[in-house]
Amino acid sequence: MTERKIILHLDMDSFYASVEIRDNPALSGLPVVVGADPMKGSGRGVVSTCSYEARVYGIHSGMPISQAYHLCPDAIFIRPDMESYARVSSTIMQILTDMAGEIEQVSIDEAFLDLTADQSYEQAAQHASEIKRAIRDQVGLTCSIGIAPSRIYAKMASEQQKPDGLTIIQPSEILSFLSPLPVRSIPGIGKKSAQVLVNAGIRTIGDISRCDIQALQEIFGSHAVRLLQISRGLDCEGLRETGKRKSVSREHTFLKDSVSPEEILGFMHEMVLLLCRELEERDIYSRTIGIRIRYTGFISRTRSVTLIKPTREVRIIEQAIDGLFAEMWDQTPVRLIGVRLSGLVHSDPVQRSLSDF
Ligand SMILES: [Mg+2]
Structure with a gap:
């Protein structure tokens, strides 16, 4: 067991430009600048993102678009399509949630994940490779990842090898890295x-x-x-609670892969107890019950069910989980399990349904 947290920071590579190039492969290899209209050098506004080919000319995010135009008038200048980027972003964030449980999204193309449950940097590194592969296969984009014992070190690590990087800084390497x-x-x-x-x-x-x-x-x-x-390498901050947490979750890693449904469900029921206590303390209810099963090699599957009435009753949630587990488990040895309660609501469902009439 590691004493310190294992935090991953993921940053998509030149996100807006990469989405544009993915959707129009003719742009690949060209200097692409997403941002304001350069109007032949007299435009106002700034560069949002640019491709690595454009960076060669000295163009970078935040630079006045007129300056970018003067540096490379032949670049492809594209107006941002925020709706498209937001769609791609939510697909990526869903992949991350499915593969790692709780995430802290910090911008349209950046998130922190807590991989402490992986228990070692070797495991976390493999996990990160799987995440990179899933994003490449399902979204067609690359990202850069840093893994380190705290949030800030992970962010600094992900900067080190862009694009398509994976940088791991173990606790023993922190000082020489910094x-x-x-x-x-x-x-x-x-x-x-x-x-x-x-x-x-x-x-x-x-x-x-x-x-x-x-x-x-x-x-x-x-x-x-x-x-x-x-x-001095002493920082140990993990994920921050985002203002509105959309879910509560717990996970458990088996020391030895489990094939015992009694053992697996036993742990899941324990997690339900803890999660229901958390809901009670915060006086909220959950509408959507989900489980995650990770097999050896980081293949994760998630499944969830949405109830008619939000609840925090242990028995109801356990039943939902038993059903989900029976539907999705095919006897494959299980490495990690997770339970997540989402669709969180504050109101008392009984009172609300009464006042509905
Ligand atoms: Mg980025």
Whole structure:
């Protein structure tokens, strides 16, 4: 068992541009710039995303579109089709949820996953490869993944080998990973702060780690403590609770793959008890009951059922789970199981159905 969390950060590669190229293969290999209309160099607005071929010309996200036009007038300039990107995004997020349980989506093309249940970095790395393959096969796009013992390190890791990268930073490697990186590699350190640091002779994260707290406080105020922790490899933040959690879930990894339905259902029922207690504490009910089964080799299957009335009654949820399990299990040895309750609602279903009349 690892003591620390195993966090994965996934970032799609030049997302908008990649969707455009996927949908119009004639664009592949060309500099593609998604953003405002350049109007032959007089356009206002900025570059949203550009392909790696466009980056060769020095074009990057956030750059004024007129500047991008001057750098490469022959680039293919495309207006963003947000509806299309949002559709692709929700397919990707669904794949991630199916393959890893709870996720924290942080933007249209980025999410954090908690892979602590994988128990080792070797397992987590295989899991990540499966996720990359599923996205490539089902969506036709590549992504870059970082795996590390905290949220921020995972995000920094996913930046390391774009596009189509997979970077794993184990706890023992954290310091050697961090120390040579420029201070700006820490998410949240912008141009201005970086410049102040550089002026003070602090260029790398290693330099920060050797600073004393007072010196950092002068520059970063109350953020200094956290910054020092990050630079010293001590950060351990996992997924953040997103404002509106859409589900509650639990999972269990078997030490030895299980083929015993009694054992599997026993664990699932235990999870139901804990989840129902959580619903009670938060005074909510669930409408959709789902289970996830992962076989050896990360092939995951999920199945869910939506009830007529939201509930948090243990017996009803157990029955639903028994039914789902009977439908989907084909005697294959099971490595991991999960239970998820979604379709969360606050109102008391009985009261509401009464007041409906
Ligand atoms: Mg991206």
